[in-house]
Amino acid sequence: MTSWLLLAAAGEPAGGLFDLDATLPLMAVQVVLLTFILNALFFRPVGRVVEEREGYITTSRAEAKQKLAQAQRLEADLKQQLRDARQQAQKLILAAEEETDLLYRQALAEALADANASREQARREIDSQRETALGQIRSDADQLGMLIVNRLLAAS
Amino acid sequence: MVPLPLALPFAALEVGQHLYWQVGNVKIHGQIFLSSWVVIGALLTFVVLGSRKLDRDPRGLQNLLEYLWGYIRDIARDYIGEKAYRDWLPFIGTLFLFIFVSNWGGALIPWKLIHLPSGELGAPTADINTTIALALLVSLAYFYAGLSRKGFRYFEYYVEPTPIMLPFKIVEDFTKPLSLSFRLFGNILADELVVAVLAFLVPLIVPLPVMFLGLFTSAIQALIFATLAAYYIGEAVHESHH
Numbered sequence: 136m137t138s139w140l141l142l143a144a145a146g147e148p149a150g151g152l153f154d155l156d157a158t159l160p161l162m163a164v165q166v167v168l169l170t171f172i173l174n175a176l177f178f179r180p181v182g183r184v185v186e187e188r189e190g191y192i193t194t195s196r197a198e199a200k201q202k203l204a205q206a207q208r209l210e211a212d213l214k215q216q217l218r219d220a221r222q223q224a225q226k227l228i229l230a231a232e233e234e235t236d237l238l239y240r241q242a243l244a245e246a247l248a249d250a251n252a253s254r255e256q257a258r259r260e261i262d263s264q265r266e267t268a269l270g271q272i273r274s275d276a277d278q279l280g281m282l283i284v285n286r287l288l289a290a291s
Numbered sequence: 292m293v294p295l296p297l298a299l300p301f302a303a304l305e306v307g308q309h310l311y312w313q314v315g316n317v318k319i320h321g322q323i324f325l326s327s328w329v330v331i332g333a334l335l336t337f338v339v340l341g342s343r344k345l346d347r348d349p350r351g352l353q354n355l356l357e358y359l360w361g362y363i364r365d366i367a368r369d370y371i372g373e374k375a376y377r378d379w380l381p382f383i384g385t386l387f388l389f390i391f392v393s394n395w396g397g398a399l400i401p402w403k404l405i406h407l408p409s410g411e412l413g414a415p416t417a418d419i420n421t422t423i424a425l426a427l428l429v430s431l432a433y434f435y436a437g438l439s440r441k442g443f444r445y446f447e448y449y450v451e452p453t454p455i456m457l458p459f460k461i462v463e464d465f466t467k468p469l470s471l472s473f474r475l476f477g478n479i480l481a482d483e484l485v486v487a488v489l490a491f492l493v494p495l496i497v498p499l500p501v502m503f504l505g506l507f508t509s510a511i512q513a514l515i516f517a518t519l520a521a522y523y524i525g526e527a528v529h530e531s532h533h
Contacts, residue, residue, distance in 0.1 A: 151307045152306060152307045152419065152480070153419050154307070154309060154320070154419075154420075155419065155420060155423070156317060156318050156319060156320070156420065157314065157317035157318065157319045158319045158320045158323055158324070158418070158420035158421070158424075159420040159421075159423055159424045159427075160424070161314075161319055161324070162323070162324075162327070162415075162420055162421050162424040162425075163424035163425075163427060163428055165324075165327065165331070166385065166386075166389060166424065166425060166428060167428065169331055169334075169385055169389060170381055170382055170385040171381075172335065173334075173335075173338065173381060173384065173385050173388065174381035174385075176335070176338050176339060176342060177338045177342060177356065177360070177384070178360065178363075178380055178381045178384055179381075180342050180345055181342060181345065181353075181356050181357055181360045182360060182364070182380070184345045184346070184347070184349075184353075184357070185357055185360060185361065187347065188347050191347065
């Protein structure tokens with residue numbers, strides 16, 4: 136194992152671990168060239184694709200968020216409208232019920248009044264007819280009485 | 292090459308042996324370039340296959356690529372900061388991917404099947420040249436990042452919070468690449484050596500736990516290198532609040 140160490144230390148012209156020569160600059164040039172080639176073939180195109188995708192995802196997400204917010208706004212709006220409509224309908228139903236009730240009462244009252252009035256009239260009519268009939272009967276009776284009296288007086 | 296008593300085909304130790312290529316009038320380590328080309332080829336194949344049809348709905352390899360991109364972006368963003376990380380993401384990412392694939396490639400690809408006249412194939416990061424190259428790139432990167440973003444106000448960093456810090460900060464500029472390069476080099480080389488020694492002593496089963504440990508440390512080293520690079524760049528571009 137020592138011989139290669141000696142070889143390296145001795146700096147023998149052909150060989151050694153630390154044998155620096157034109158390999159160094161040529162390798163540097165090669166790596167620089169590789170950098171440019173890889174930049175053209177790999178880093179630039181792949182970077183463009185990845186960054187485009189990142190941009191696409193960001194904008195899509197922003198758009199989706201915007202749409203979601205819009206949808207939520209619409210939903211809230213519609214819910215509010217629905218609630219208003221329900222309340223309106225409830226109010227209408229109540230009003231209609233009250234109105235029918237009122238109408239019913241009015242009709243009932245009218246009918247009662249009518250009925251009362253006609254009954255009253257009928258009673259009055261009956262009363263007056265009875266009065267007249269009684270008057271008639273009384274006068275008739277008076278006449279008949281007078282007649283009877285006259286006949287009796289005449290006969291005697 | 293150490294003369295080994297038992298020259299098993301899969302368990303020979305070679306350290307400090309290089310396959311030299313003559314380019315112009317300089318020498319380079321051929322095996323490092325061969326294996327780094329394999330590693331870079333694998334990386335590019337993976338990236339090209341995965342990014343053929345990039346779509347908003349990811350499928351197949353695109354998922355893995357996007358995961359990697361996100362992972363690297365998180366490192367860069369956490370340590371460099373929101374403002375400057377985009378400029379440095381490719382650099383941090385390349386460091387991470389290259390080191391990671393090199394380390395794992397060194398451990399997972401059966402390099403021994405390919406016989407070289409001298410030296411052996413392995414992780415490119417197990418060679419000090421590669422790691423120093425990477426570390427110096429990081430140094431250049433953070434100097435460039437600081438100077439390009441803040442101009443000469445960058446040097447205020449050296450006297451903050453007090454001028455007493457000046458010598459330490461200057462020393463730091465040297466220790467940063469030194470520690471970066473030696474940490475990576477030492478870890479990967481040590482891992483390869485331990486596996487090689489164990490495979491040489493007990494060829495079956497026994498090296499497996501160490502190999503798994505090696506995969507773990509390899510991944511950690513890639514992460515550490517990328518994270519520290521990002522941290523140094525972030526430190527250089529950081530705007531202190533007066």
